[in-house]
Amino acid sequence: xxxxxxxxxxxxxxxxxxxxxxxxxxxxxxxxxxxxxxxxxxxxxxxxxxxxxxxxxxxxxxxxxxxxxxxxxxxxxxxxxxxxxxxxxxxxxxxxxxxxxxxxxxxxxxxxxxxxxxxxxxxxxxxxxxxxxxxxxxxxxxxxxxxxxxxxxxxxxxxxxxxxxxxxxxxxxxxxxxxxxxxxxxxxxxxxxxxxxxxxxxxxxxxxxxxxxxxxxxxxxxxxxxxxxxxxxxxxxxxxxxxxxxxxxxxxxxxxxxxxxxxxxxxxxxxxxxxxxxxxxxxxxxxxxxxxxxxxxxxxxxxxxxxxxxxxxxxxxxxxxxxxxxxxxxxxxxxxxx
Amino acid sequence: xxxxxxxxxxxxxxxxxxxxxxxxxxxxxxxxxxxxxxxxxxxxxxxxxxxxxxxxxxxxxxxxxxxxxxxxxxxxxxxxxxxxxxxxxxxxxxxxxxxxxxxxxxxxxxxxxxxxxxxxxxxxxxxxxxxxxxxxxxxxxxxxxxxxxxxxxxxxxxxxxxxxxxxxxxxxxxxxxxxxxxxxxxxxxxxxxxxxxxxxxxxxxxxxxxxxxxxxxxxxxxxxxxxxxxxxxxxxxxxxxxxxxxxxxxxxxxxxxxxxxxxxxxxxxxxxxxxxxxxxxxxxxxxxxxxxxxxxxxxxxxxxxxxxxxxxxxxxxxxxxxxxxxxxxxxxxxxxxx
Numbered sequence: 001x002x003x004x005x006x007x008x009x010x011x012x013x014x015x016x017x018x019x020x021x022x023x024x025x026x027x028x029x030x031x032x033x034x035x036x037x038x039x040x041x042x043x044x045x046x047x048x049x050x051x052x053x054x055x056x057x058x059x060x061x062x063x064x065x066x067x068x069x070x071x072x073x074x075x076x077x078x079x080x081x082x083x084x085x086x087x088x089x090x091x092x093x094x095x096x097x098x099x100x101x102x103x104x105x106x107x108x109x110x111x112x113x114x115x116x117x118x119x120x121x122x123x124x125x126x127x128x129x130x131x132x133x134x135x136x137x138x139x140x141x142x143x144x145x146x147x148x149x150x151x152x153x154x155x156x157x158x159x160x161x162x163x164x165x166x167x168x169x170x171x172x173x174x175x176x177x178x179x180x181x182x183x184x185x186x187x188x189x190x191x192x193x194x195x196x197x198x199x200x201x202x203x204x205x206x207x208x209x210x211x212x213x214x215x216x217x218x219x220x221x222x223x224x225x226x227x228x229x230x231x232x233x234x235x236x237x238x239x240x241x242x243x244x245x246x247x248x249x250x251x252x253x254x255x256x257x258x259x260x261x262x263x264x265x266x267x268x269x270x271x272x273x274x275x276x277x278x279x280x281x282x283x284x285x286x287x288x289x290x291x292x293x294x295x296x297x298x299x300x301x302x303x304x305x306x307x308x309x310x311x312x313x314x315x316x317x318x319x320x321x322x323x324x325x326x327x328x329x330x331x332x333x334x335x336x337x338x
Numbered sequence: 339x340x341x342x343x344x345x346x347x348x349x350x351x352x353x354x355x356x357x358x359x360x361x362x363x364x365x366x367x368x369x370x371x372x373x374x375x376x377x378x379x380x381x382x383x384x385x386x387x388x389x390x391x392x393x394x395x396x397x398x399x400x401x402x403x404x405x406x407x408x409x410x411x412x413x414x415x416x417x418x419x420x421x422x423x424x425x426x427x428x429x430x431x432x433x434x435x436x437x438x439x440x441x442x443x444x445x446x447x448x449x450x451x452x453x454x455x456x457x458x459x460x461x462x463x464x465x466x467x468x469x470x471x472x473x474x475x476x477x478x479x480x481x482x483x484x485x486x487x488x489x490x491x492x493x494x495x496x497x498x499x500x501x502x503x504x505x506x507x508x509x510x511x512x513x514x515x516x517x518x519x520x521x522x523x524x525x526x527x528x529x530x531x532x533x534x535x536x537x538x539x540x541x542x543x544x545x546x547x548x549x550x551x552x553x554x555x556x557x558x559x560x561x562x563x564x565x566x567x568x569x570x571x572x573x574x575x576x577x578x579x580x581x582x583x584x585x586x587x588x589x590x591x592x593x594x595x596x597x598x599x600x601x602x603x604x605x606x607x608x609x610x611x612x613x614x615x616x617x618x619x620x621x622x623x624x625x626x627x628x629x630x631x632x633x634x635x636x637x638x639x640x641x642x643x644x645x646x647x648x649x650x651x652x653x654x655x656x657x658x659x660x661x662x663x664x665x666x667x668x669x670x671x672x673x674x675x676x
Contacts, residue, residue: 289573
């Protein structure tokens, strides 16, 4: 069985986007706009249509089985509006993911976004996490380390601000994928530099904080192959050493995991050469940042299974990366079979 | 001959730091403090002492010849003070680099920092660049894409703001290394996430801008092995393709170069597998971000020559990476011999 730990619902039916546009329009005239949760009217057939020719087709074509499926990351848009609009939006996004997983329980398992908002307390995110996991069977959450959208003006991940969320993640036994949303800072290209920079930034915050001493059970997945981290693993090992910290493997690899959203063979080879197989989780991010076909291979850039198949993995490593690690990091997948 | 294109004067004698401390103290009471350029009293012997047991010893031990030497990057501190204090500080730093190169013309060639300052015009940087190159024989410049120190609130590299600087770089025929300074934003670790994130951010700005159409002769060096870029080369190729741009190689490799400041074998192997030898310049960043000895190899993490020596390069590639590319990208090195 092949579990893809990183997929977003980038093909959601139009009413979802229309709800968000209405929020944005109201916020444009009143930044303190609250509004109501209201409804997002999407039929089951619309959901099926949005997936059959897209994610489900690609799963079949690529021979992958189950995708850990979360709302579209670039649409989380935590910098838009306020804690109220973020909550209503987030609830709709998560509830739609639940419906996807109800329709296709063998193909998708639900991962939630959180109602983060710049300057807002973390408690509403804790409540939404609890609602998603306890009441709706979600298996993980995406946590945005920079709800400002590229201005990085909130508390870093080692700050006590986040501790109630870490407590809830540990208590519920679900991991967090650290994943930013769209950049509104013109310096950053959302899926190019902002995602990769945030992955690297988050990793360094984990390395320099006491988080895993305080939360030894906390599990963090760094997406997009860990940003720059595996490529610069020697630099990070050396920095940790210069700081007098334990060896990097010992310091973070009990808690930190990297996905395989790296879209060429040489990058995947680097990831696998550096990071132990126990800490690598298969993922494609499809349908996501890069949608084209690589003229050098004739296949989609994000068909990451091909790079792993060509990487000369042994059976044990292969099983870990394609399935066993995901089951260990996301234990609430128990009972989900292909 | 082996040319190291990326070294900083991290061991400058104490009077340089004392000058900066005095500026900071004055700025603490008056953010508009101007002061005077004054003097930084450092004797030739102090300069020799600061280098003999450090960079010069390491050059000898590692068998490298010439280092393109610039002021300490983390000390540029463009976010500190104002355009006046930045100018005086920068002039002292650059003049000290000139003295180093006068004392050791076979070991060091000068690269300048610029008197950038958040919200300030770029013209003072153009003037300092001209002074350094025309009057003091500098061969290149470090350009900080984020003088705010991690808040990224100035104009991106594709903005017209920067054009007078690009014009001067082209006219003087010197390249720019895009290099941030210390982060004052607590989200970013200076030599960990800020440097690598800025490298990736700058590359994406170059990719999405029209810079190289407007300045076909402009040459940009991305340090630290290009941040996350080579590791994610497939992602960047795919993003360029999705944007309808020419193939990435064609789009940027006439103008963009990557150094080899990647501190482990697997990272260097990835860099060399992905980036053509014509676009890779040997560098170590020593004495810089990582100072320790890697217990896995018994050698300094930043002894990057070892990774290149072990990478199985052919003679032609080796010559390009160790010397010929540096001479092509930094043509004002003409006449400098080991």
